[in-house]
Amino acid sequence: MATYNEHIQIGEPALINKGIEKAITAAAKANPRILAILEDMGFPGIEWWTTTIPERMIECGIAEQNGAVVAGALASEGFIPIINNFLFANVGRAFNQVRQSILVDRFNVKFIGREGAWGEVGVSHNTIEGLASSRTLPNLVILNPADVVEAEKAAEAMLQYIGPVLLRQESSPTPLRIFRDDYPFDIGKAYTVKEGADATIIATGYMLTEAIRAVELFEAQGLDVAIVNMCTIKPLDEEAIIAAARKTGAIVTAENGTIVGGLGDGVASVLAENYPVPMVKVGVEDEFSQSGLITPERDELMEHFGLAAEDLVVAVQDCVAKKERLRRV
């Protein structure tokens, strides 16, 4: 039976958007400078916004570049605009405006960006590149919460922090409720979900659910695997990464997005410069997302992209084998 750290209490699946909605609505009630920037999309708690404070909602239409510039201008006057959209749109399509009109001056704009390899909206909307491409942007803090509790805490922290933040809301199967309400969330800090000796999985977002689902499979294989939750993608918690490498000597990263430039590459970069150990990156390979069949019996996309618990077991086995080969050299 696995032993988890003290703030973990595995529960039923729960939608992370509920946590984001709760935090943003509470913050907007308390702070009249928080504004909703719409781009022909919904907004967390939109019914409350439209009935209570419609004057604090600005519809920019399907014109994301305009939305970014409007948000930057409002932030320059002390407002806290939140732009909710698919990540390919509010940051991706408006990449240059986000860079020029928000990040260069480090304006206090918040992005909620939906993205992930899973869903039924296909290659155009289930994008997987946004987290990786956003990592290249200076001054942007990037959060990718794993469950409903962490989503609420991350959204609260995003609004408490003064500066631009991207909160990635994943397109994924509904994640398990993982954290207790007293989970001490901190921007920039990883959290060790479970200790282990053979390898460490560093997971972000929904992939923490698959890592937890894999625990029983690891035990059946006689593998003692640590799990670290990495909600903050930028700045990465380098100390936690190096500590995990020192402890287990084998790192598997797990992300619901491209492995090119994402969490895995960030972790690899930290390890290569500080404490090189064998690694395997689990995520979407260098390819586009696509539509797939999702039924209660079968999830074609998780299977296709190799993002399920069983795939993490294979990755850990491969990583431990690499570690053993190096020991023999």
Added chain:
Amino acid sequence: MSEKINCGHCGMMLYHGEEIARRLYMRAIPSEETVLGFYGNACPRCKGALSLETVKVEIKGRRTHAR
């Protein structure tokens, strides 16, 4: 070069981004004190007083011949 400023009392991250003094001209943020001023010189989480003596400033980057 990147810079991170954390509250020395509770650890809350107050700033992450470009090294503040790094830009040669037209700095977005003039100084670390400006950042602390954004928060009213009090940590929004623990309410501890913020000053250059009570925060942890971490600057990261490759060593060059000039620095």
